[in-house]
Amino acid sequence: xxxxxxxxxxxxxxxxxxxxxxxxxTENHRYMYWYRQDPGHGxxxxxxxxxxxxxxxxxxxxxxxxxRSKTExxxxxxxxxxxxxxxxxxxxxxxxxxGTEKAEAFFGQGxxxxxx
Amino acid sequence: RKxxxxxxxxFNVPEGATVAxxxxxxxSASQSFxxxxxxxRKEPKLLMSVYSSGNEDGRFTAQLNRASxxxxxxxxxxxxxxxxxxxxxxxxxxxxxxxxxFGKGTLLTVNP
Numbered sequence: 507x508x509x510x511x512x513x514x515x516x517x518x519x520x521x522x523x524x525x526x527x528x529x530x531x532t533e534n535h536r537y538m539y540w541y542r543q544d545p546g547h548g549x550x551x552x553x554x555x556x557x558x559x560x561x562x563x564x565x566x567x568x569x570x571x572x573x574r575s576k577t578e579x580x581x582x583x584x585x586x587x588x589x590x591x592x593x594x595x596x597x598x599x600x601x602x603x604x605g606t607e608k609a610e611a612f613f614g615q616g617x618x619x620x621x622x
Numbered sequence: 623r624k625x626x627x628x629x630x631x632x633f634n635v636p637e638g639a640t641v642a643x644x645x646x647x648x649x650s651a652s653q654s655f656x657x658x659x660x661x662x663r664k665e666p667k668l669l670m671s672v673y674s675s676g677n678e679d680g681r682f683t684a685q686l687n688r689a690s691x692x693x694x695x696x697x698x699x700x701x702x703x704x705x706x707x708x709x710x711x712x713x714x715x716x717x718x719x720x721x722x723x724f725g726k727g728t729l730l731t732v733n734p
Contacts, residue, residue, distance in 0.1 A: 537720060548726030549666070549709070556720070564721070596665060600720065607654050607673055609713060611722055613665035 509533060512597050512614035519621055525584040527617050529597030537600035538580040539611070540564075540572060542593040549596065555580055587621040594618050625649060628710050628725035636733050639700050643728050645693040645710030653720075655686055657695045658709040660727065666709055669695075700732045 509532035519525050529538060540552040541564075551564030553572040561572050569591060571583045580599075584591055597614040628645045635641050647655075655672040670677065672684040672693055683696040693710055710725035 539722060541724070546726070549724040551721065551723065554721060598722070600722070607656075607671040609654060609720075610656075610668045610671075611666075611711075613667070615665050616663075 510597065510599055510612050510614045512595075512617050514617060515615065516618045517620070519587050519619070521588060521621055522586050525587050525619065527582045527595055527597075527619070529580045529582070529599075529614055531578055531580075531599045531612075533599060533601060533612070534577060535599035535601055535612075536577070538574065539598040539600070540570075540580065540582045541596045541598065542566065542591075543596060543616075544593050552582065552595075584619075587619075589621050592619060592621045625723045626710055626712050626725040628708075629728050630726070631728035631730070633728060633730045634733060635700055635730070637700060637702060639732075640696065640698050641700055641730060642697075643695045643708050643710070643730075645695075645725055647691050647693070647710075647712045647723075649712070649714050650688075650691060652691075652712045652714040654713040655684075655693050656711040656713070657682075657684060657693075658711055658724075660707045660709055662706075666724075669708070697730075700730075702732050702734060705730055705732045 513528045539554040541549040550566045555561045555574040573581045595617045598611045603609045657669040658666040659669040660666040672686045676685040681698045685694045707727040709727045
């Protein structure tokens with residue numbers, strides 16, 4: 507399995523507080539992604555990165571920001587957490603052959619975030 | 623229209639049954655296609671890529687119809703261990719960036 511880890515794995519935070527989730531990969535993959543997964547919605551793309559300092563919005567980016575200062579790290583920040591951001595967050599990185607059938611996305615184990 | 627749509631399921635089948643999942647995608651510029659499997663409370667993992675000519679991996683067969691923008695996954699002789707959520711994934715993009723878009727997933731339960 508590719509080396510991709512998320513931290514923290516679980517977090518409970520209060521409404522209005524900032525929260526940062528970290529994704530770290532050791533595979534030198536160019537592309538990285540943040541998703542949230544909610545019942546009835548599946549995995550929805552929040553933001554993605556196609557290189558250091560190169561990021562773009564996904565379908566549910568409101569209330570989230572990201573940064574990628576190094577190839578191996580992709581940070582997701584909730585500037586002011588709301589209860590609607592309670593979810594399971596998955597990070598992924600895309601390996602060799604992006605855009606082809608050979609591309610395989612590897613996922614972190616997920617972060618379970620609860621905003622109370 | 624959602625970019626990737628799957629059978630909503632859930633599917634409950636007995637061991638040994640054959641089960642098929644279907645998926646449609648809206649972006650005709652989509653470039654590559656995959657089926658992922660996700661076990662309860664775990665991260666998604668690649669089950670198989672979907673090649674233009676169709677491909678098979680043991681009991682699993684994937685097919686792609688670009689003209690109809692349709693992908694399928696067939697599982698033959700299903701096992702208890704096949705119980706999971708199956709996710710259809712479409713990769714599209716250009717230049718330097720590629721987006722992976724997931725369907726909502728179809729839950730499969732294989733019963734003894």
